[in-house]
Amino acid sequence: MGRFVLAAVAAVLASPAAQAQINSTDLKWxxxxxxxxxxxxxxxxxxxxxxxxxxxxxxxxxxxxxxxxHHHPADELVTVIEGDFALGMGDTFDRERMTLLxxxxxxxxxxxxxxxxxxxxxxxxxITSHGPFAIVYVNPKDDPRNAKK
Numbered sequence: 001m002g003r004f005v006l007a008a009v010a011a012v013l014a015s016p017a018a019q020a021q022i023n024s025t026d027l028k029w030x031x032x033x034x035x036x037x038x039x040x041x042x043x044x045x046x047x048x049x050x051x052x053x054x055x056x057x058x059x060x061x062x063x064x065x066x067x068x069x070h071h072h073p074a075d076e077l078v079t080v081i082e083g084d085f086a087l088g089m090g091d092t093f094d095r096e097r098m099t100l101l102x103x104x105x106x107x108x109x110x111x112x113x114x115x116x117x118x119x120x121x122x123x124x125x126x127i128t129s130h131g132p133f134a135i136v137y138v139n140p141k142d143d144p145r146n147a148k149k
Contacts, residue, residue, distance in 0.1 A: 024081075032059060034145050035135040039065060045126070049133035056128045063122040068093055068142035069114045074130040080105040083123020089115050091138050114138050 022045060032040035033049075039062045047055030058081065069091050078087070080101045087107050088098035093116045101107060103123075109115045137143040 027058065029060060033133070033135075035143065037065065037067060037144050047131065049129075049131050051131050053131055054128065055131050055133070056126060057133075058124055058126050060124045061119055061122055063120065064118075065122065066093075066118040067116060069116045069138040070135050070142075071112050071114045071138075072109070072129065072136070073134050074111050076109040077128040078107045078109065079126045081124040081126050084119055084121050085123055085125055086118050086120075087115060088117075089113060 027043035027045070029041040029043045032042040036059070041060040043058045043060075045056040045058060047053055049055045049057055078085075080103050082103055085101045085105065086095075086098040087101060087109070088094055089109075090097065091114050095118075098116075098118070099107070135143075140146055
């Protein structure tokens with residue numbers, strides 16, 4: 001019985017859930033993917049956004065940050081960690097139709113549902129989704145990857 005308990009404890013400690021335990025002060029921030037406007041930073045909490053499977057990331061963005069209407073191939077579960085974050089649904093950016101979320105706020109952007117975001121003061125959001133991560137802009141001119149260099 002003792003060996004079984006030790007084996008079970010070892011399996012739990014080696015599981016991805018145990019490996020995903022992290023404090024916010026230990027996050028490793030880097031540039032966000034090129035599909036997002038300049039200025040955003042990203043930290044991976046668990047999984048790999050570039051591969052098939054669940055992942056959780058945090059995105060840190062500066063004051064005035066805006067992402068024009070877009071969608072993703074999987075549901076996005078968004079929690080505001082710090083700052084402010086306004087979210088609107090639809091094909092056209094419309095500040096009047098946005099909902100302001102504050103720390104602790106939560107939203108779901110269903111797969112293929114066009115949505116857009118902005119932040120007046122900047123902040124951090126946590127996103128859980130199913131990879132691989134992709135962002136598809138309603139208007140290709142809004143896609144930072146299409147900007148002239």
